[in-house]
Amino acid sequence: MDDDFQLHSPSVDYLDGLRAADCSVNTERNYAGRLALYLSYAVAHGIDWTTPTLQNLATYLRWLVDEPLPPRGLRPDAEPKHRRPATANAHLGTVCEFLRWSSLRGLVPGSVLRILARPKYLAYLPDGFDPGEDGQNRTIGARAIKFSVAVPGFEWLTYEHVDQLLAVAPHARDRFLLVLLRDTGIRIGEALGLRREDMHLLPNSTTVGCTVGGPHIHIIRRSANANGALAKSRRPRWIPVDPDTAGAYADYQYERDEVPTAAGSDMVFVNLFASPLGEPMKYPSTYELFVRLAQRAGLDAHPHMVRHGTITRWIRDGMPRDTAQDFAGHASAYSMKPYVHITGREMREHAQRVNEIQKARNATWRWRKR
Known part of the structure; x- marks a missing residue:
């Protein structure tokens, strides 16, 4: 909302589109919060949300991890919490999707879309990916701005x-x-x-x-x-x-x-x-x-x-x-x-079996050599 408590029509329309596409209510809630944060940041820093520069978006990505999160029932002397780089990437990803959607409706110029992605050649294909008869699908549009993060290990409860x-x-x-x-x-x-x-x-x-x-x-x-x-x-x-x-x-x-x-x-x-x-x-x-x-x-x-x-x-x-x-x-x-997860104990058991197989092969090789 602006100072006159008027809703931001483009973002409301975008969220309505998510709902019409039967997206999860949690997806809609998360996207709403991310868009509100971006729009508020743009106003506070004098940026026109429709025409951000590459530097604007890079600075926003850094701000997402540097800015402490608002306290939620924490003690006043508690250590402030910050967003992780992976979370910041997700925030900016939502903003980029919103800017692309707005561009299709003539609200964002095409020059902005050109800074959001860069061509990337897929040397290693994900499972089920169709590279095309001549490999034409191997070149995709990848995010131009994001933190490099390690692939997370998925936590699970036994x-x-x-x-x-x-x-x-x-x-x-x-x-x-x-x-x-x-x-x-x-x-x-x-x-x-x-x-x-x-x-x-x-x-x-x-x-x-x-x-x-x-x-x-x-x-x-x-x-x-x-x-x-x-x-x-x-x-x-x-x-x-x-x-x-x-x-x-x-x-x-x-x-x-x-x-x-x-x-x-x-x-x-x-x-x-x-x-x-x-x-x-x-x-x-x-x-x-x-x-x-x-x-x-x-x-x-x-x-x-x-x-x-x-x-x-x-x-x-x-x-x-x-x-x-x-x-x-x-x-x-x-x-x-x-x-599908594997425990540390199972990893050790698998490694021991591999070692035993290798020892057996070495023993057989030495016997043949004699």
């Missing part, structure tokens, strides 16, 4: 880690959420979007018109959820669950029945201990709940780390990758790659 969280969870609802995330590998947004009609936890669900055998849940993308929760995958899917999940859900139902205002909500996860009672739980408060439980358990964790652990366990236990991909709701096999 089954034992989730047990630690369950041990400190005071409420049946919270324990059911943890068990559900652990056993199904669904995203936290998908869990918050569940309706009671999606919970088919009986051995046979034919009475409700479902032909899937055994206890399971359905993940369906709905845009009308009151809490804004939206499944990332557009394709409906079902995931089998075990009796532990059904038992945790039954315990939660007893707890939920003690809050009369929760009876009218069809959403699975509702507020039981803070206002507005009975209303669907929203992502920010659920995320904070998870982080609080993790701190009690002595862990530095967030909800998505449970999903990483679940998919890793599926693969280790011998589940075919295409089945795991289907349960996870991934559109491509390439999306599965970051979700």
